[in-house]
Amino acid sequence: xxxxxxxxxxxxxxxxxxxxxxxxxxxxxxxxxxxxxxxxxxxxxxxxxxxxxxxxxxxxxxxxxxxxxxxxxxxxxxxxxxxxxxxxxxxxxxxxxxxxxxxxxxxxxxxxxxxxxxxxxxxxxxxxxxxxxxxxxxxxxxxxxxxxxxxxxxxxxxxxxxxxxxxxxxxxxxxxxxxxxxxxxxxxxxxxxxxxxxxxxxxxxxxxxxxxxxxxxxxxxxxxxxxxxxxxxxxxxxxxxxxxxxxxxxxxxxxxxxxxxxxxxxxxxxxxxxxxxxxxxxxxxxxxxxxxxxxxxxxxxxxxxx
Amino acid sequence: xxxxxxxxxxxxxxxxxxxxxxxxxxxxxxxxxxxxxxxxxxxxxxxxxxxxxxxxxxxxxxxxxxxxxxxxxxxxxxxxxxxxxxxxxxxxxxxxxxxxxxxxxxxxxxxxxxxxxxxxxxxxxxxxxxxxxxxxxxxxxxxxxxxxxxxxxxxxxxxxxxxxxxxxxxxxxxxxxxxxxxxxxxxxxxxxxxxxxxxxxxxxxxxxxxxxxxxxxxxxxxxxxxxxxxxxxxxxxxxxxxxxxxxxxxxxxxxxxxxxxxxxxxxxxxx
Numbered sequence: 001x002x003x004x005x006x007x008x009x010x011x012x013x014x015x016x017x018x019x020x021x022x023x024x025x026x027x028x029x030x031x032x033x034x035x036x037x038x039x040x041x042x043x044x045x046x047x048x049x050x051x052x053x054x055x056x057x058x059x060x061x062x063x064x065x066x067x068x069x070x071x072x073x074x075x076x077x078x079x080x081x082x083x084x085x086x087x088x089x090x091x092x093x094x095x096x097x098x099x100x101x102x103x104x105x106x107x108x109x110x111x112x113x114x115x116x117x118x119x120x121x122x123x124x125x126x127x128x129x130x131x132x133x134x135x136x137x138x139x140x141x142x143x144x145x146x147x148x149x150x151x152x153x154x155x156x157x158x159x160x161x162x163x164x165x166x167x168x169x170x171x172x173x174x175x176x177x178x179x180x181x182x183x184x185x186x187x188x189x190x191x192x193x194x195x196x197x198x199x200x201x202x203x204x205x206x207x208x209x210x211x212x213x214x215x216x217x218x219x220x221x222x223x224x225x226x227x228x229x230x231x232x233x234x235x236x237x238x239x240x241x242x243x244x245x246x247x248x249x250x251x252x253x254x255x256x257x258x259x260x261x262x263x264x265x266x267x268x269x270x271x272x273x274x275x276x277x278x279x280x281x282x283x284x285x286x287x288x289x290x291x292x293x294x295x296x297x298x299x300x301x302x303x304x305x306x
Numbered sequence: 307x308x309x310x311x312x313x314x315x316x317x318x319x320x321x322x323x324x325x326x327x328x329x330x331x332x333x334x335x336x337x338x339x340x341x342x343x344x345x346x347x348x349x350x351x352x353x354x355x356x357x358x359x360x361x362x363x364x365x366x367x368x369x370x371x372x373x374x375x376x377x378x379x380x381x382x383x384x385x386x387x388x389x390x391x392x393x394x395x396x397x398x399x400x401x402x403x404x405x406x407x408x409x410x411x412x413x414x415x416x417x418x419x420x421x422x423x424x425x426x427x428x429x430x431x432x433x434x435x436x437x438x439x440x441x442x443x444x445x446x447x448x449x450x451x452x453x454x455x456x457x458x459x460x461x462x463x464x465x466x467x468x469x470x471x472x473x474x475x476x477x478x479x480x481x482x483x484x485x486x487x488x489x490x491x492x493x494x495x496x497x498x499x500x501x502x503x504x505x506x507x508x509x510x511x512x513x514x515x516x517x518x519x520x521x522x523x524x525x526x527x528x529x530x531x532x533x534x535x536x537x538x539x540x541x542x543x544x545x546x547x548x549x550x551x552x553x554x555x556x557x558x559x560x561x562x563x564x565x566x567x568x569x570x571x572x573x574x575x576x577x
Contacts, residue, residue, distance in 0.1 A: 047576075052576040073401070079398070090390060100316060103312050103316065104399040
């Protein structure tokens with residue numbers, strides 16, 4: 001079952017497309033990573049599906065409720081989101097903000113439950129009980145924002161750059177929280193530019209660029225289809241390159257910083273035999289599997305994989 | 307909607323603005339009483355200017371001390387929902403925009419009414435304690451108090467629709483403050499100009515201008531009587547009509563502001 005579906009969703013600002021004809025599917029139980037460069041349209045798409053902005057064309061459905069149906073309001077009650085930054089009343093304490101969030105979402109929580117939620121995201125309640133949120137660090141606010149999202153017991157949580165401002169410990173805590181909640185049945189849509197973090201937690205990614213969704217792929221498929229490459233360093237790089245090119249069996253070959261990279265499903269033994277038979281000494285050799293980051297860069301057609 | 311009302315009330319209770327407004331609601335009457343007392347001592351004679359009537363007559367004015375400040379506070383309170391970003395949280399949590407708007411409006415109204423009521427009570431108490439209250443015995447005091455209080459309180463309900471509309475459209479405190487103050491001042495200016503011209507031929511149009519009725523319902527029987535005599539020979543007979551038209555004006559323009567504000571707020575994207 002799709003928790004979020006968009007059909008040809010578009011948003012135009014001042015005659016240019018911020019989001020163009022995006023059709024994506026977040027299924028129940030997914031941790032969906034939404035990847036794209038700054039200004040690619042990630043936040044705009046999140047703003048559309050959270051109801052903060054109205055689509056110019058296209059439609060979407062949250063938990064089966066179409067965006068133009070009255071049911072969407074009820075569906076949103078089961079959805080939590082942090083868009084860009086966690087938003088809260090800075091003149092209030094963390095607990096007061098949690099109480100406000102309870103009222104917004106129409107859920108009833110005891111003070112003890114709210115404090116437990118605050119502690120759950122790594123904030124120490126006793127240390128912050130009298131502190132106004134305005135005096136929190138960015139990372140603390142981000143954690144409190146996640147606690148506020150959890151207040152409603154949402155089944156579907158949208159996090160826009162949740163790792164922003166977090167220290168390494170915060171990274172780990174947020175990641176662990178996401179994974180734990182996902183095991184408990186919560187579906188996530190997470191946009192982030194920290195691809196290595198997404199790779200560790202997501203089971204599906206969507207790549208967006210210039211407002212268009214370029215690809216939507218499950219991590220298992222990405223790994224199955226991942227391109228491998230052999231990176232090697234030979235004593236005489238010129239001769240090594242000539243030998244490999246002369247063989248003709250290595251279609252994609254690159255040379256950078258004195259290292260040779262051979263792409264594709266290539267037999268390592270064959271490469272080494274070829275080089276040795278040409279009297280070349282190999283200093284180092286590595287077989288590297290394509291990461292999400294590599295895949296992303298390749299997809300965008302930018303730069304060269306190093 | 308009920309939860310939003312609770313949330314907005316909770317926010318208002320915790321807000322410094324409320325504390326400041328409550329302090330002003332008590333401080334302004336004390337300062338005014340001190341000023342009246344000082345001036346009456348200085349002039350060393352009994353003057354209609356330093357009567358309890360005069361002090362009480364301005365409690366519901368939208369252009370004097372608290373009357374000017376409170377709508378600004380109400381507007382700022384709404385704008386803080388935008389600047390904090392908590393308005394986003396409300397939308398994301400599945401609240402309808404119309405409910406968000408109306409909740410702000412109702413809480414603003416309640417805030418204005420509560421604070422102005424405190425201000426009115428403190429002012430009246432101090433005025434009656436320290437200054438003489440003069441009344442034209444031919445006039446029904448009970449009826450005049452009813453007109454005065456009803457019209458005065460409704461003025462603040464009306465101005466809440468204005469400040470909420472500006473806040474929900476402009477989303478930022480500074481322009482909201484400026485426009486709310488300008489709105490009150492322009493209304494007062496229009497009223498003053500109309501009071502000075504011969505308006506009998508189109509008096510019912512004039513009565514329909516918001517806050518104009520405040521010129522008649524001031525509990526300042528001597529002053530208002532003279533004004534009424536000047537403006538309208540059958541003053542007493544027409545007061546209920548002026549009151550009804552004034553209330554109708556508030557209802558009409560209040561609804562109009564709310565509809566405009568709602569329309570714009572529902573159409574716009576939230577940042």
